[in-house]
Amino acid sequence: MIKRTSKLILLFFLLAANSISAQDNVIDQVIWVVGDEAILKSDIEQVRIEMLARGERLNGDPYCFIPEQLAVQKLFLDQAKIDSITVTNADISRQVSYYENMYISNMGSKEKVEEYLKAPMAKLREEWREDIRNNYMVEQVQDNITKDKVKLTPSEVRRYYSQLPQDSLPYMPTTVEVQIITHEPVVPLDEVNRIKARLREYSEKIQSGKEDFSTLAIIHSDDTGSALNGGELPFYGRAELDPSFANMAFSLNDPTKVSNIVETEFGYHIIQLVERRGDRIKVRHILLRPKIADKERKEATNRMDSLVRDIRAEKFTFEEATVLSADEDTRANNGLMVNKSESRSYSGTSRFRMEDLPPEVSKVVDKMKVNEISEPFLMKLSNEKEVVAIVKLRSRTEGHVANISDDYQALKAIVEQRKRQEVLSKWVKDKINSTYIYIDKNWMNCDFKYEGWVK
Template sequence: MIKRIILLFHVFAMVITMQGQKIKVDGVSVVVGENIVLDSDVQKFKQEIHNNSEGKVTLSDCEMLERIMLQKLLAHHAVVDSVVVSDAEIESGVERNIAYLKQQLGSIEKVYEMYGFDDEDDLRKELLRIERENTLIQREKQNIVSEITVTPEEVRVYFRSLDSQNNLPEFGAEIEMALIAIHVTPSEKEIEVVIKRLNEIRQDVINGSSMRMKAVLYSEDPGVTQNGGKYTITRESGFVKEFKEVAFSLEEGEISEPFKSMFGYHIIQLEKIKGQELDVRHILIQPKVSEEELKKTKDKISQIRDSILADELTYDLAVMKYSQDKGTRQNKGIIINSETNDASFELTRMDPSLYGRISSLKVGEITEPFYDETREGLKMFKLIVIREKRESHLADFSRDYVKIQKMTMQKKQEDTMEKWYKEHVADTFVKINESNADCEFEYLWGQEL
């Protein structure tokens, strides 16, 4: 939990602390290499950990400071080791961070006002600096542990050590699931209506109307009320392929023809080219789905379920024949847990709505058809079958080998990082403010200022 919180802190919380000089003259807690840690950094980090752990994780000021110092140590040696990060990937990360902050607060104005910045440019400059440092830290850490592997014997030895100390982990109840999804598609007539409307808007803009005003009035992009449909993108930005391909094919001032993406149908106007960046403004309209189409899709997936239950069709064949979910269709419908990269899901950590549908099912049983919709607006009906169900239990070497292997790898990586920290704390310029002189750090950091 602490590691995840530290990452969140470095991505977002430091935005607040780096503006401390606008509020008061901030004291220097420590210098690591050429990196300065302010007193306010420690306090903000402490508050962030408290908030994100709901008060379950408590660290002293000295512990907070040392965790920040370790990150600064990584950043310093990333520069020493000539770790390379491109401007494009940094800018892409900043765009993601800004999108996140805007989503949380509602508008870019609220973001920079809340965090004490003068304007959006001021905010972006600081986020660029933070994103570059974070990327250097992660890249340096990856380089340190990149060649680490574990053998089956190491896994066995680690398991035995946990067992001998009566420290075997308990794994919660888990299930494996497979999915059939059928998309609810709009009619051709509705698609034609949308394309015609976008063409009319496009012509109005060509004739002199404001693209921004048209976006505010008609675009179904959730962010349009904050940005008027405007985005700054690079080829590495996290936009869908179709969007970037069209944007980078335009000349300044040009407006695209309507085109389709997973979100719906768009038109894009390229407002400005800034080196590797483009300022674009777009309008998104999603074709409407009628009640008739919803019913037709639900009836279809219900018939598939009936055929499976009547043994007229196997679930695997139904997946191959009917499922439209690209992520699972070629894998017998098996759903992969994005956090663990395997097919197991802990019941107690599942989304409550999904838990309610599957928690009482036995192996081989299938849910009733249910409606779902992605964040992108893709509508569908789903069936889920329970492939396997395991009750909570103490770790078993054979049964839980993959999990134990991951734990062994994590422990070996942690030991490697521990060794690296000890070596580099000793050969890195570090000065600690006298106000922190009484801290009992885990590592032998430098001397007092």
């Protein structure tokens, strides 16, 4: 918590900024200050527009509940700084594609999303990366707060179930268990050499002063999110980056130099140092991904076709064939996929709601019968790699009213979530009382979820 004098200075400059914006005819305003973080009117409007684009219903006054939600998030993010919480790049990448697919699904096309949100998809993906990073940090803080305070016994779960009126029992959605085998199309050596030759060419042009790194990144980098910013990434700690990328990036000391070519799960990179701050680093990079030709894609599909035929001919089982899978996460578990979605009822289990599955898998599984094996299909992984996959539907549980014998884990998750929310609510109330809060007088007339905002 900053000292009162610092708060007053901060508030003075924020109010002055409002005045300057008004003089410049820029419609924006600082409406809340939480600690030393400001919430702008434009922030509220952006969140409102994005919620509508995602197809969410705005229950209540958005100009009341949205600023309060952002204020609560800032309380948790402040704690994340105190706790030195970091988030890996892989965690973020998994969700960016999910965001993009969700927006396009709701609005009909990429062009409509860009038109409605008034930004190109590359810029939106970069903004989503920051949102996702913040969400992950908030979740980690919440987990730290609740981890030793939300423990349930089987008797507590049964008591909760027995006390619910029959018409109040939760409805459990249809869930499935899916096994998967993937195969990566072979990238020809010629294609790898072509990629490396291009990166060496870029490096030579940058080192000789003929070209600027940022310009080449904008034009050529396959990382569309960072390309918009000249290849520049936010500040990262070593643990947040791919290990190979991190080793190369943290070995750089001269901002005028360009790294050697480094290979990661995303492709091939060259890197340039921008700035160091303690154990965090900011770099810019150019990423090139090898292109998969139709020939290699067809060969991979044909190989998976043969595998499906052999399994159906009972030469070996699907489970035995998973040793051939390129999917390291599932290979040692007979190909069984694990739910890594944000749904607390099923996250960490093998059960998926259809919307929790990767879209390509969900589309295939939706039409399958239990124990059926799919035809090969193409799918993109979170690192943008293209693979050929086959899946087996291990089980399907149709939607139904919850019962204690079939849905114990889901009911337990519901009770845990209730206890978790009680703990977090108390934490937020305590944090509000110990944090400097300013709310513009025109934004105070709200029925807030938490007391204590207006001081």
